[in-house]
Amino acid sequence: MAALRLFRGAAVLHVFHVVPLQSGCPMVQHGGPTPTPCPPGAMGAVRAQCGLQGGGCCHPAVPLSAISGSCSIFTNRAQAFSLWGSAGFSGKEQEAAAEGGPGGVSCSVADSSKTMEAAVPPVSAPLCLVHNQDCKLSLNPAALAVLRSATQPVVVVAIVGLLSTGKSFLAKRMAQKCTGSPLSNAVQKQTKGIWMWCLPHPCKPGVTLVLLDTEGLGKSCDDDIHNDAWIFTLALLLSSTLVYNSMRTDSRTMLGSLCFLTDLKNYVRVRAQVDGTEPADEFARVFPDFVWVVRDFRLQEGDRPISADEYLDQILRPQLRFTLLNYQGNKQVQQCLRSFFPHHKMFMLERPAADRDLAQLELLREDQLQPRFRQQEEAFCQHIWKEAPVKMLLNSSPVTGRMLACLVETYMAAISAGSVPCVESVHTAVTEAENIAAVEAAVAEYRRGMKQNLVLPTASFSALMAVHQDWKKRAITLFLSQVVDKTEQHHQALLMDKLEVAKEEFCRRNEEASEQRCWAVLRELWLDMELRMQRGDYVAPGETRLFLKDLKRMQEEYKRRPDKGVKAEAVLEKFLRVKGLEMTEMWLDRVDQQCKAVLAEARAATQAVVKQLEEHQQQQQQQQKVMLAEVTAAKKAVEKQLEEQQQQVTLAKLTAGREAAEAQLEEQQQQVMLAEVTAVMKAMEKQLEERWQQWAQQLQEEQSLVLSQRLEELEVRLQEGHGREAAALQQVELMQEEEQTVPSWRSTLLKVLDKVVVPILIRVVNSMVNNAA
Numbered sequence: 001m002a003a004l005r006l007f008r009g010a011a012v013l014h015v016f017h018v019v020p021l022q023s024g025c026p027m028v029q030h031g032g033p034t035p036t037p038c039p040p041g042a043m044g045a046v047r048a049q050c051g052l053q054g055g056g057c058c059h060p061a062v063p064l065s066a067i068s069g070s071c072s073i074f075t076n077r078a079q080a081f082s083l084w085g086s087a088g089f090s091g092k093e094q095e096a097a098a099e100g101g102p103g104g105v106s107c108s109v110a111d112s113s114k115t116m117e118a119a120v121p122p123v124s125a126p127l128c129l130v131h132n133q134d135c136k137l138s139l140n141p142a143a144l145a146v147l148r149s150a151t152q153p154v155v156v157v158a159i160v161g162l163l164s165t166g167k168s169f170l171a172k173r174m175a176q177k178c179t180g181s182p183l184s185n186a187v188q189k190q191t192k193g194i195w196m197w198c199l200p201h202p203c204k205p206g207v208t209l210v211l212l213d214t215e216g217l218g219k220s221c222d223d224d225i226h227n228d229a230w231i232f233t234l235a236l237l238l239s240s241t242l243v244y245n246s247m248r249t250d251s252r253t254m255l256g257s258l259c260f261l262t263d264l265k266n267y268v269r270v271r272a273q274v275d276g277t278e279p280a281d282e283f284a285r286v287f288p289d290f291v292w293v294v295r296d297f298r299l300q301e302g303d304r305p306i307s308a309d310e311y312l313d314q315i316l317r318p319q320l321r322f323t324l325l326n327y328q329g330n331k332q333v334q335q336c337l338r339s340f341f342p343h344h345k346m347f348m349l350e351r352p353a354a355d356r357d358l359a360q361l362e363l364l365r366e367d368q369l370q371p372r373f374r375q376q377e378e379a380f381c382q383h384i385w386k387e388a389p390v391k392m393l394l395n396s397s398p399v400t401g402r403m404l405a406c407l408v409e410t411y412m413a414a415i416s417a418g419s420v421p422c423v424e425s426v427h428t429a430v431t432e433a434e435n436i437a438a439v440e441a442a443v444a445e446y447r448r449g450m451k452q453n454l455v456l457p458t459a460s461f462s463a464l465m466a467v468h469q470d471w472k473k474r475a476i477t478l479f480l481s482q483v484v485d486k487t488e489q490h491h492q493a494l495l496m497d498k499l500e501v502a503k504e505e506f507c508r509r510n511e512e513a514s515e516q517r518c519w520a521v522l523r524e525l526w527l528d529m530e531l532r533m534q535r536g537d538y539v540a541p542g543e544t545r546l547f548l549k550d551l552k553r554m555q556e557e558y559k560r561r562p563d564k565g566v567k568a569e570a571v572l573e574k575f576l577r578v579k580g581l582e583m584t585e586m587w588l589d590r591v592d593q594q595c596k597a598v599l600a601e602a603r604a605a606t607q608a609v610v611k612q613l614e615e616h617q618q619q620q621q622q623q624q625k626v627m628l629a630e631v632t633a634a635k636k637a638v639e640k641q642l643e644e645q646q647q648q649v650t651l652a653k654l655t656a657g658r659e660a661a662e663a664q665l666e667e668q669q670q671q672v673m674l675a676e677v678t679a680v681m682k683a684m685e686k687q688l689e690e691r692w693q694q695w696a697q698q699l700q701e702e703q704s705l706v707l708s709q710r711l712e713e714l715e716v717r718l719q720e721g722h723g724r725e726a727a728a729l730q731q732v733e734l735m736q737e738e739e740q741t742v743p744s745w746r747s748t749l750l751k752v753l754d755k756v757v758v759p760i761l762i763r764v765v766n767s768m769v770n771n772a773a
Helices: 042-050 077-086 091-098 140-149 165-176 229-239 249-257 258-267 281-286 309-317 324-340 357-363 371-387 401-417 424-454 459-483 488-537 544-560 570-718 723-772
Strands: 017-019 025-029 070-073 105-109 127-133 136-140 154-161 196-202 208-214 239-247 289-295 344-349
Touching: 042 459, 070 424, 077 258, 127 140, 127 229, 127 401, 136 229, 136 401, 140 196, 140 281, 140 401, 154 165, 154 401, 165 196, 165 208, 165 239, 165 371, 196 229, 196 723, 208 239, 208 401, 229 258, 229 401, 239 371, 249 324, 258 324, 258 357, 281 324, 289 309, 289 401, 309 324, 309 344, 344 371, 401 424, 424 488, 459 488, 488 544, 488 570, 544 570
Parallel strands: 154 208, 154 239, 239 289, 289 344
Antiparallel strands: 017 025, 070 105, 127 136, 127 196, 196 208
């Protein structure tokens, strides 16, 4: 059966094809064409752990004690499809896995919270951490899940170098894996993206070793010319030790392959705000240790023996034979290596095998490799295992697997957004996330411990507080063990607030449990008294003492009952208040019934009295009617007499009043008529006077006219002779006398009117009055 390809979807699984041999030792095929026998002794441990009889899984270079895993066998096709379907494999691959039947074996990840070893999930093959599909970088969720499950500090070793220089082979040697790579096929052996090994550290207990195998540099990528630079930058920022793998060539070529170091300032920024510090000084603070591995190193005839350190010093020393074209570039690379990486080391590895075996290098047994190569490779691996430091943040806090996953995600988010990753900002974000995670973990530990140790309801509040204080100290201890920056006060205060909220919640639960327990006890003790209440034993006169006696006995029994909790007194008080109200209502109902009976009797007596009163009222009404009739008749007679007398008196009064009114009216009419006559006389007198004046005026005007005419005539005549003068004067005097006689006529006329006309008018008025009367 063809081996399944390994890395797909969100799960990390490795399938081993077991091929029985004649010797009885099964062969394990790790994705390659040739089965590899298991080491002696390892198969028995696998069988003992998995319960297998004829086959198992293991790896020749890793002891089973270092891998915390559990093995399970596919018992049917349904289980196989379920497992592979949850791993994210396609339908064809599910069928291929299920076809293995009982022979297919799967290694699953153990619970990471049980043992220290379980903090590193067991993986038997590398995982693709960063995909590089069509020059587009993306993260693999399955690899991130493995990193997040690694709670220990991590030593991160990244291997970078040019294409086809044996980086993956060297990574597997550091991982103590000689076989099992999905890239072992000779046709497709180039790594794409960044692949990851996540293993327990072979020399440092409590530490996880993370190996990053990167895609070879120098490939052609038309879509993104920065693809190589970003892969190298990610390896540089994520690792605590950077291994640069290169083939032995001349110094100029080897330095030229590192020319991208001179452009790192375009891909990495250490501080969020530029303060004028040289990039080299900043890079030296955050960049990893640099280990240069020179492959296929062989001294030429006549060359003197040279150590790795001497060779590295020779490469980093300025060379006079550099041509002017590449002198400046190589000089900058040398300066970058010296300033960016204060700690650098070189290892020289000879060719691992003969030329004819290099095509199947990964399938060779250990004893088929060159002894000199094995010795050099062992020294290199020992240096990595012992000297490679734990990955640290800028605040000198160790990085765990979970923090490393957060670093990868944050750096990738910046790269995907087209911005330059800032180490300081990323580390600050990771620190914040870890501190929040530490707070949540401490609160979860506190809640778990409280649930485990508290038996609700507690006997007293102090008992709950004792458990609270114990688990509060444990939660704080756990927080301090996981928090990144122990001097930071914000998250400590946040933890205290969350613990206080959790404590209040448990206090509330404790009170609720106590109330439930107390109410259950009280309901049980109240049953007997409730039956007596229903029978009415406590309602009869004089039975109140019996009720109080039973109530006191029930309270004493309630206090003797255990496990009532902190709300015992409060619930008892509330219960007595409720039951007291119920008893009062019952007594009130009894009194109400008695009152209703008394009211019924009173109502019957009242009705009899009312009936007697009605009869008496009827008799009185009849007597009143008779008396009323007599009184009415007498009243009518009296009223008739009074009416007659009143009519006579009224008639007399009317007659006298009429006569007086007539006299008064006559007098008033006379006065009115007299006033009218007087007014008429005055009006006539006025009219006469006006006419007289008009007449006198006209007469005067006529006389004046006549006089003027005569004067004119006299003047004429005077001229004729003086004899006539005297006659004229006499005539003028006569005319003046006539003028003086005019008022005497007027006064005479008025006297005539007064004596003749006025009496006539008076008689006329009197006759009119008499006629009107």
